[in-house]
Amino acid sequence: QVQLVESGGGLVQAGGSLRLSCAASGRTLSSYHMGWFRQAPGKERDIVAAVNWSGGTTYYADSVKGRFIISRDNAKNTVYLQMNSLRPEDTAVYYCAAATIWTTPLNPFLFGSWGQGTQVTVSS
Numbered sequence: 001q002v003q004l005v006e007s008g009g010g011l012v013q014a015g016g017s018l019r020l021s022c023a024a025s026g027r028t029l030s031s032y033h034m035g036w037f038r039q040a041p042g043k044e045r046d047i048v049a050a051v052n053w054s055g056g057t058t059y060y061a062d063s064v065k066g067r068f069i070i071s072r073d074n075a076k077n078t079v080y081l082q083m084n085s086l087r088p089e090d091t092a093v094y095y096c097a098a099a100t101i102w103t104t105p106l107n108p109f110l111f112g113s114w115g116q117g118t119q120v121t122v123s124s
Helices: none
Strands: 003-007 010-013 018-025 033-039 046-051 058-060 068-073 078-083 092-099 118-123
Touching: 003 092, 018 033, 018 092, 018 118, 033 068, 033 078, 046 068, 046 078, 058 068, 078 092
Parallel strands: 010 118
Antiparallel strands: 003 018, 018 078, 033 046, 033 092, 046 058, 068 078, 092 118
16 A cells, blocks of 8 residues: 655745645555645545546646646656645645546545645635
């Protein structure tokens, strides 16, 4: 089973940018489709973006389209989430997760092997 560790969170002003990283160990990252999720206080965990095993297909939630970019470097066993034009409503704990099956439309419930999360706070 793959182990995932997120990093790169922090405090940023509205309009700023952050890049999150998710490092995988235990299994080769190219064996998995990868996703980024977020959970704000008192809310459910929602999918933000996902990328298939090769990086050739991506998915974005409507709320982040045009602002966030998901990418992966299988040679480095790492997945990234570039977050631009951040808004206070993007404040949440961000998690990465892995899936062995990719569906269209995307099924977020197929993702697992959760990391510990990284906090992103956007001030207004």
